Amino acid sequence: MKKIGSFLVMLVLFSFLLSGCYYFSAKKEMRNADKLINELKAAGGETLAPYEYCSAGDFFVVSQIEFNEKDFKASKQFAERSKSAAEAGLTKAKKK
Template sequence: MDRRLWTFSLVFIFLSFSLSGCYYFSARNEIKDAEKMIAELKGAGGEKLVPYEYCSAEKFLEAAKLEFDHNDFKMAKGVASRSKSAAKTGLSEVKKK
């Protein structure tokens, strides 16, 4: 009985660490990608041409970094994804103009 409990505990600890690590790296990569897209949008004149998309992308990125700093990696990844989406929309609008 004691051995089963010990084995279960080790498996549980291993899975919890491995799953939390996955969100850490994916959130960090998503934030980096969002930063790159926002820089592209800014370089294309997004501040003046598409201010709504630009501000949305920046604020979502700011929120993603805040969530990341609070170790909420799943939420940080989701918000960074929204930032990328806003920047991508802004870039497509800039190219139309």
């Protein structure tokens, strides 16, 4: 009985740690995506790379919604997509 109790405690702690990891990684990705979106805007991304600019912004909004709903894994994934779109937009804006 004691082994089962300790196993359950370890399982609960592990799940909390795992969810905490997603929290911090999602927060970090969101910061990076926000920074890149601001850089894209400063580089004239609204006119030079409108598709990438809108995509990056929309993915970032969805990332924020997922984060507020405590779905940190989905939030991180949408922040990564936002960051990717912003990077593509920056590349496109710098070529023009």
